Amino acid sequence: MSNAIRLRVEGIGKVFTRRDKPSVEALRGIDMTVAEGEFVSIVGASGSGKSTLLRIVDGLIAPTGGRVLVDGREVDRPGPDRAMVFQQDSLLPWKTVVENVAYGLTLAGVAKADAHRTAQRFIDIAGLQGFEQHYPHQLSGGMRQRVNVARALAVDPKILLLDEPFAALDAQTREIMQTELLSIWQETRKTVLLITHQIDEAVFLSDRVIVFSARPGTIREEIPVPLPRPRSLHLKRSPEFVALVDRIWTLIEEEVRAGLKQG
Numbered sequence: 001m002s003n004a005i006r007l008r009v010e011g012i013g014k015v016f017t018r019r020d021k022p023s024v025e026a027l028r029g030i031d032m033t034v035a036e037g038e039f040v041s042i043v044g045a046s047g048s049g050k051s052t053l054l055r056i057v058d059g060l061i062a063p064t065g066g067r068v069l070v071d072g073r074e075v076d077r078p079g080p081d082r083a084m085v086f087q088q089d090s091l092l093p094w095k096t097v098v099e100n101v102a103y104g105l106t107l108a109g110v111a112k113a114d115a116h117r118t119a120q121r122f123i124d125i126a127g128l129q130g131f132e133q134h135y136p137h138q139l140s141g142g143m144r145q146r147v148n149v150a151r152a153l154a155v156d157p158k159i160l161l162l163d164e165p166f167a168a169l170d171a172q173t174r175e176i177m178q179t180e181l182l183s184i185w186q187e188t189r190k191t192v193l194l195i196t197h198q199i200d201e202a203v204f205l206s207d208r209v210i211v212f213s214a215r216p217g218t219i220r221e222e223i224p225v226p227l228p229r230p231r232s233l234h235l236k237r238s239p240e241f242v243a244l245v246d247r248i249w250t251l252i253e254e255e256v257r258a259g260l261k262q263g
């Protein structure tokens with residue numbers, strides 16, 4: 001992994017104003033960096049602003065204060081240097097797997113043959129060989145999310161943004177998808193910022209885990225994950241892994257209890 005800073009978040013705050021209702025401060029003073037090729041997860045209690053930050057990084061919403069920089073350039077709108085994968089797959093049901101994966105490239109004006117050639121590479125990386133001509137309704141939930149990830153990677157973003165990408169999957173499929181994602185990351189070495197509620201998922205996947213406080217979201221603690229790579233699901237049974245999960249759970253439990261006291 002390079003030491004170059006790919007993503008820099010400086011003093012990000014976000015206040016949502018609502019007509020005839022009190023405003024809501026979602027984020028306050030978020031400062032963080034993500035190095036090129038690093039895999040970082042953000043965890044925290046529900047409502048702590050995790051997904052809001054991801055949307056600010058993607059340029060989908062503007063911060064109230066602060067700024068986001070990708071390779072030193074300030075973000076003010078969505079761009080091809082960032083690609084987002086959401087909780088629910090957003091595949092076009094009338095397009096095949098290869099057409100869905102190539103979709104962003106064809107929108108950018110890439111010739112169909114070239115777009116499909118690039119799409120095939122990421123279909124192969126995602127382990128979807130043989131399903132190129134299938135439609136989304138013919139795929140399992142896990143396979144559809146792999147198509148989603150392949151489509152995001154096909155446009156060659158500098159940063160892959162993942163917003164609870166496995167939340168809709170059953171527990172067993174989710175575990176397998178974690179190993180699939182690591183395999184894809186190992187192949188592409190993209191910079192990844194992941195939002196998840198699953199603490200063990202964050203620890204298993206990440207180089208670092210950032211714990212958010214209760215709303216307004218601030219950075220409570222940054223926890224390195226010094227576990228060896230490559231990783232398999234057996235790692236989750238190791239004492240070192242369990243200790244990291246317990247440490248993060250304790251921090252989040254404290255924030256949840258504090259939030260409940262505040263009402």
